[in-house]
Amino acid sequence: MTRKRDPMTRELPRWLNAVLVFGTLATVVLLEMRRPLRKSRQSKLERDARNAAFSLMAAATVALAEKPVTAPLSLAVHRNRWGLIKMARLPVALDLLLSVALLDYTLFIWHYLTHKVPFLWRFHKSHHVDLDLDASTALRFHTGELLLSVPWRAAQVRLLGISPLGLALWQTLTLMEIMFHHSNLRLPLALERRLCRVIVTPRMHGIHHSIVKEETDSNWSTIFSWPDYLHGTLRLNVPQQKITIGVAPYQDPAELTLGKVLELPFSPERPWNQPEREQLPLPRTTLAG
Ligand SMILES: [Zn+2]
Structure with missing residues (x-):
């Protein structure tokens, strides 16, 4: 058989990707309008735009800068059996499961670095x-x-041994999950x-x-929450109505226009004035409402 037929070298079908991503977005947007979790401070239309x-x-950045690197690299990884997962020669289902879990875990590390390495924080701050x-x-x-x-x-793909299908599956699941976990959707507390x-x-x-800096310095996970359990960085006991969203020294909406946020990484760093959190009744790892 030709290598073209190998399912691991393919990406998810475009229609399936579109249904999953836009389906999640539409569902989440509809539900957060019906069951909002936190009160909004800014005009929704302005923020959405x-x-x-x-x-x-x-x-555009992912299409022009990331994809041209990761697409040929993951194909070479698959064909040459480079990296951890490929060396283990696992069944397809286990290969895909491990690909998603390990990409997610190494994204946890990257997310941690974007907060802790000052140069990277300059950019992650815009988010x-x-x-x-x-x-x-x-x-x-x-x-x-x-x-x-x-x-x-590129290092994740090469060192972990990620095939094109494993990468595509993780990217789609990540996109669906980040739209869900950033959403303003009030789930029933017992379910959440x-x-x-x-x-x-x-x-x-x-x-x-x-x-609150100590709260920002927690919950770094993306899809699965086990990395935060593993590293003891889980923090669940803060009630949502007590949270002020954002970065402490950047609370003036006039400073957060599109142009100003794009310039943010290149402007002088402001000291993080320390808002304190009062004593909370629940234990750290019990989710508050
Ligand atoms: Zn972050």
Whole structure:
């Protein structure tokens, strides 16, 4: 058989990808309008327009800078059996499962670095300065951050041993999950308490977008929540109505226009004034409402 027939060298069919991504976006947007979780501070229309502009730039950056690197690399990885997963010669289902889990875990590390390495934080900050949090925030990443992540992505593919299908599956699941966990969707608390043991949920990620530094420094996971359990970085006991979304020194909406946020990485860093959190009644790893 020719190599063209090998399913691992293919990506998800375009129609399936579109149904999954746009289906998730439409469902989440509809539900967050019907069951909002946090009160919004800014005009939804204005934020949506700004975040849509970011997402178009992000999509262009991924298409022009990331894909031309990762597409041929993942094909070479698959054909030459490079990297951890390929060396193990696993059945297809296990290969795909491990690809998603390990890409997700190494994205956890990248996300941690974007907060802890000052140069990377300059760019990731553009994502965090949004004063409200909803599905549109999920698509708001500075082009610079996406460019800087290309070598990391290439290293993930090469060292972990990721085939084109594993990469495509992880990318689609990541996109669906980030639209869900950034959303302003109020799930029943009992359901979300169960869900967050497995995947990242809106209340859990809302705490990561708090202006309280100690809360931002928690919940770094993307799809599955186990990396935060593993590293003891889980923080669930902050009630959503007590959270102020954003970055402490950037709370003035007039400073957060599209142009100003694009310039943000190149302007002087402001000290993070430290809003404190009062004592909370629930234990750290119990999800508050
Ligand atoms: Zn972050």
